Amino acid sequence: MSITRYGADGGVGTGGQHLPFSSAVEAGGWLYVSGQTPMTDGxxxxxxxxxxxxLAIDNCVKIMTDAGYGLEDVVHVKVILTDARYFQSFNKVFKEYFGEHPPARICAVADLVVDVKVEVDVTCYKAP
Structure with a gap:
């Protein structure tokens, strides 16, 4: 089994800092997309x-698409919200994207290292 790393050179975070991880890693038909926040160009x-x-979900979708995966391939989503009061609003957005192919999901409330309201990561699967 081979492993493909997307964006292994690292992205750009807040303040122009170099991010020391891949934006996604693919192995054996699985694609793991790193957590995405509502950021554009750092x-x-x-x-x-x-x-x-x-924007957080769009950032995931862009990475997935670049790797050859679509929303129908998403099997699990992890969501971190910074406030429990965001839950219903997030669910409405989530349904816009995943209403046709609802994946399994976890949603938690926690502080984030970037001053944003949400972080999302996805796990996709396509038979090799």
């Missing part, structure tokens, strides 16, 4: 939970 995109949720 800068946080301000907005409410709806806007930030869409």
């Amino acid at each position: 800068e946080v995109v301000e907005g409410g939970i709806v806007e930030q949720s869409r």
